Amino acid sequence: MTAQIIDGNALSKQLRTEVAARAQALKAKGVTPGLAVVLVGDNPASQVYVRNKVKACEDSGLHSVLEKYEADMTEADLLARVEALNNDPSIHGILVQLPLPAHIDAQKVIEAISPAKDVDGFHIASAGALMTGMPGFWPCTPYGCMKMLESIGYDLKGKHAVVIGRSNIVGKPMALMLLQKNATVTICHSGTADLKAMTLQADVIVAAVGKRNVLTADMVKPGAVVLDVGMNRNDEGKLCGDVDFDGVKDVASHITPVPGGVGPMTITMLLVNTLEAAERAPN
Numbered sequence: 429m430t431a432q433i434i435d436g437n438a439l440s441k442q443l444r445t446e447v448a449a450r451a452q453a454l455k456a457k458g459v460t461p462g463l464a465v466v467l468v469g470d471n472p473a474s475q476v477y478v479r480n481k482v483k484a485c486e487d488s489g490l491h492s493v494l495e496k497y498e499a500d501m502t503e504a505d506l507l508a509r510v511e512a513l514n515n516d517p518s519i520h521g522i523l524v525q526l527p528l529p530a531h532i533d534a535q536k537v538i539e540a541i542s543p544a545k546d547v548d549g550f551h552i553a554s555a556g557a558l559m560t561g562m563p564g565f566w567p568c569t570p571y572g573c574m575k576m577l578e579s580i581g582y583d584l585k586g587k588h589a590v591v592i593g594r595s596n597i598v599g600k601p602m603a604l605m606l607l608q609k610n611a612t613v614t615i616c617h618s619g620t621a622d623l624k625a626m627t628l629q630a631d632v633i634v635a636a637v638g639k640r641n642v643l644t645a646d647m648v649k650p651g652a653v654v655l656d657v658g659m660n661r662n663d664e665g666k667l668c669g670d671v672d673f674d675g676v677k678d679v680a681s682h683i684t685p686v687p688g689g690v691g692p693m694t695i696t697m698l699l700v701n702t703l704e705a706a707e708r709a710p711n
């Protein structure tokens with residue numbers, strides 16, 4: 429079996445076209461969806477991420493503002509900026525790029541963002557909404573994974589999904605989303621005794637660890653769907669995921685590549701969340 433590739437670039441393009449059309453419809457009513465991206469410090473990876481986010485907004489007709497601050501910005505000043513953005517009617521989504529410098533309490537900053545503008549979905553209110561099945565913003569990376577499953581018409585009811593990783597931004601929300609769609613879910617982590625015994629039972633595997641070759645072909649049931657969230661570098665310095673793609677593609681029914689899989693979907697879902705924030709906002 430050679431797995432069908434779930435192409436994150438192609439799916440993103442389709443979803444971004446839909447976002448652009450909905451943004452246009454909102455503009456016709458006098459509302460331009462707006463995202464504020466806040467970057468503190470000069471982390472090179474963060475600079476690339478924020479540039480990509482701002483560009484993606486502009487390409488889809490969303491208004492975006494990039495606020496850059498020196499690494500020695502105080503926590504109080506950052507909290508004041510977040511509060512100003514909370515009160516700015518032209519801004520519907522606020523994203524504070526992580527990681528923040530060590531002297532700033534990142535959780536405190538996230539909790540300062542209005543839940544109505546929490547388009548990253550990291551606020552405790554967003555996490556609570558996801559857990560209880562209430563409306564709220566879903567974290568972009570696992571949300572993108574759900575869209576990828578939807579794009580292949582995959583019905584999770586009765587299926588066993590194994591999520592490898594339990595971070596607050598990927599693994600845990602991923603598990604809750606799969607559960608909400610009626611999968612039976614197992615969450616694995618660094619303390620899992622026999623990862624292979626778990627993954628071999630899975631109809632769907634989401635790898636979100638940050639280590640190369642965490643999932644190899646011998647760990648995958650034939651016909652399983654494999655989503656690779658990981659972002660690592662191989663020996664040649666090239667971007668790769670957590671999954672041994674070349675081996676697993678011969679066992680799985682569907683697989684996401686790295687690059688060109690979950691990565692582009694993450695930014696796309698940020699646009700979707702920002703658009704929805706603007707659609708929900710009182711005019």
Ligand code: NAP
Pocket residue numbers: 569592593594595596597598599616617618619620623636637638639642657658659660690691692694
């Ligand atoms: P994280 O916070 O470091 O979490 C990693 C998780 O993997 C932890 O729960 C850890 O378990 C678990 N783990 C570590 N070693 C393991 C092992 N040998 N077997 C099973 N589980 C193991 O990372 P994250 O933020 O969730 O990100 C995960 C990966 O996704 C990273 O490569 C990151 O760069 C990537 N990522 C990609 C995107 C995208 O847009 N494509 C977005 C976000 C993240 P413990 O909890 O027990 O420590």
